[in-house]
Amino acid sequence: MMFSKACEYGIRAAVYIALQSLEGRRVSVTEIAEEIDSPVAFTAKILQQLNRNKIVHSVKGPTGGFEIEREDMDSVKLNMIVKAIDGDQIYKGCGLGLKECNALQPCPLHDKFVDIRTNLKKMLQNTSLYELAMGLEVGLTYLKR
Amino acid sequence: MMFSKACEYGIRAAVYIALQSLEGRRVSVTEIAEEIDSPVAFTAKILQQLNRNKIVHSVKGPTGGFEIEREDMDSVKLNMIVKAIDGDQIYKGCGLGLKECNALQPCPLHDKFVDIRTNLKKMLQNTSLYELAMGLEVGLTYLKR
DNA sequence: TTAATAAAGGACAATTTTATCCGATTTATA
DNA sequence: TATAAATCGGATAAAATTGTCCTTTATTAA
Numbered sequence: 001m002m003f004s005k006a007c008e009y010g011i012r013a014a015v016y017i018a019l020q021s022l023e024g025r026r027v028s029v030t031e032i033a034e035e036i037d038s039p040v041a042f043t044a045k046i047l048q049q050l051n052r053n054k055i056v057h058s059v060k061g062p063t064g065g066f067e068i069e070r071e072d073m074d075s076v077k078l079n080m081i082v083k084a085i086d087g088d089q090i091y092k093g094c095g096l097g098l099k100e101c102n103a104l105q106p107c108p109l110h111d112k113f114v115d116i117r118t119n120l121k122k123m124l125q126n127t128s129l130y131e132l133a134m135g136l137e138v139g140l141t142y143l144k145r
Numbered sequence: 146m147m148f149s150k151a152c153e154y155g156i157r158a159a160v161y162i163a164l165q166s167l168e169g170r171r172v173s174v175t176e177i178a179e180e181i182d183s184p185v186a187f188t189a190k191i192l193q194q195l196n197r198n199k200i201v202h203s204v205k206g207p208t209g210g211f212e213i214e215r216e217d218m219d220s221v222k223l224n225m226i227v228k229a230i231d232g233d234q235i236y237k238g239c240g241l242g243l244k245e246c247n248a249l250q251p252c253p254l255h256d257k258f259v260d261i262r263t264n265l266k267k268m269l270q271n272t273s274l275y276e277l278a279m280g281l282e283v284g285l286t287y288l289k290r
Numbered sequence: 291t292t293a294a295t296a297a298a299g300g301a302c303a304a305t306t307t308t309a310t311c312c313g314a315t316t317t318a319t320a
Numbered sequence: 321t322a323t324a325a326a327t328c329g330g331a332t333a334a335a336a337t338t339g340t341c342c343t344t345t346a347t348t349a350a
Contacts (some may be wrong), residue, residue, distance in 0.1 A: 002147060005308065008242035015253055028326070042309050048328065059316030062325040078254075097153035100290045108160055108277040108286040109223075112268050118263060123257050132253040141253040145245045150338065173296065187339050193298065206347030207295040295348080303340070310333070316326080 001121075007085040010046045012036040012143050014081055016132035017056055018068045026065035037144045046085065054086040073130035082124060091121060147265075152230040155191045157181040157288050159226055160202055163213045163278035171210035182289045191230065198229040218275035227269060236266060 003011070014034050020027045029047060033040040047066060051058045055076055056066050068076070082090060094101035095113040103110070135141040158177050165172045174192060178185040192211060196203045200221055201211050213221070217278070225237060239246035240258040248255070280286040 002240060003242075005242060008240075011254075012241055012252075041311075043308055044327075045309090045329090051327090058327060059317085060315075060325090060327045063318060064316085064326045066327090072254075081343095095153075096288075097148075097150060097158055098287070098290055101287075105287050105290065106201050107157075107288070109156075109272070110286065112272065116261065116265050116268060120261050122206060125171050127254070127257065130288075135253050140244075141255065142231060142243070143252065144242075145243055145250065162330065175296095184339055186341075189297075190299090190339090196297090202296060204347085205295090205297050205345075209296045209346085211297090291350100293348100296346085297347070298343100300343085301341085303338100305338070306336080308335070310334100311331085311341080313328105313330090318323105318325085320321100320323080320335070 002090075003082060006042070006046050007082055008052060009036065009038045009043055010081055010085045011078065012038065013043060013047060013066075014050060014056060014076070014129055015132045015136060016143055017066045017137050018073050018129040019136050021068045021070070021073070022133060022137065026059065026063070026067045030064045032066065035143065049084055050081065053080070055081055055084060068129065074128050075131060076129045077122035077125050077131075078127045078129075079121070091117070105133070147235075148227060149231050151187070151191050152227055154181065154183045154188055155195060155226055155230045156223065158188060158211075159195060159201060159213070159221070159274055160194060160277045161288055162211045163218045163274040164281050166212045166215070166218070167278060167282065171204065171208070173210045175183045177211065180288065194229055195226065196280065198225070200226055200229060213274065218278060219273050221274045222270055223272045223274075223277075224266070224269035236262070247257060 013036055015091045016036050017027060029040060029044045032047070036043075038120055047056060047058065050056045056068050058064070058066050094107055095109045096107040098107045101107045101110055132141075136143065157285045158181055161177055161180050162172060174185060174247045175193070178188045180187075192201060192203065196211075200215050200217075203209070203211050239252055240254045241252040244250045246252045246255055277286075281288065
């Protein structure tokens with residue numbers, strides 16, 4: 001409802017890859033799709049996008065798959081994934097769909113939206129893949145169901 | 146990005162109708178669509194939904210059109226429009242798309258999402274059509290461009 | 291009572307998003 | 321060097337959302 005389906009899968013996939021990379025495991029699309037309960041081929045497309053945007057790293061051939069460097073888990077924040085997949089509509093777009101909507105010519109909801117969006121923005125900018133992967137590892141959170 | 150296009154049109158239409166009803170004018174779909182810059186026939190469908198949900202009032206025949214009673218402008222809050230058009234996914238749905246996601250079995254983003262969504266929810270529940278229509282009337286806000 | 295006006299509603303079309311399939315490419319290893 | 325495992329990329333399909341068209345229904349006013 002807030003992110004596209006593609007973006008939801010993308011985030012879940014990235015978190016799963018991060019978790020496995022912490023264990024030193026490289027993972028295939030098949031495994032990822034199974035573990036995050038998403039359509040395989042579609043997930044593959046999304047991972048290509050994340051790879052092009054250097055959010056995950058892919059390796060072809062046998063023993064290949066997806067991985068994320070330990071340092072990248074810290075530097076990659078959720079807003080980068082959202083931007084890579086959904087673009088920056090979530091930051092720029094008007095809540096009521098006006099093409100031009102800003103402080104000077106605001107839609108009726110503009111001010112109230114700014115607040116909410118600022119919070120969302122901050123949250124996405126401050127949340128790292130590592131943080132999310134840790135929650136999973138400790139068994140506090142889930143990626144399925 | 147947060148609401149569907151249908152919902153965006155719906156809110157804009159409702160605000161415009163409220164504004165005109167304050168002046169005692171009943172308005173046609175054609176006029177509404179022109180004033181909020183939306184596709185006429187599609188807007189008509191959305192207004193049917195709003196009518197069924199008693200958010201706007203419609204009158205057939207010559208001199209007919211859409212209107213909103215003065216009292217309803219106060220009692221109708223944005224969340225009712227959103228619910229009528231987009232359903233309650235915005236309230237219930239998991240940010241990462243999990244079917245079951247709650248405090249007991251949360252997705253990695255659950256807690257952070259709860260905060261943002263609570264704010265959004267409150268905002269929608271507390272914003273009345275009258276309030277939005279007033280902003281327009283005073284020339285502070287816009288429904289086009 | 292008739293003509294004109296406006297919403298209601300059903301069927302259909304276009305576009306976007308989501309999802310699948312399959313051949314090409316890369317690469318590890320036997 | 322041959323084979324198999326894995327991603328890449330293009331074409332296509334399915335589903336959902338957005339948008340159009342046309343007929344029916346209700347109602348006003350001449």
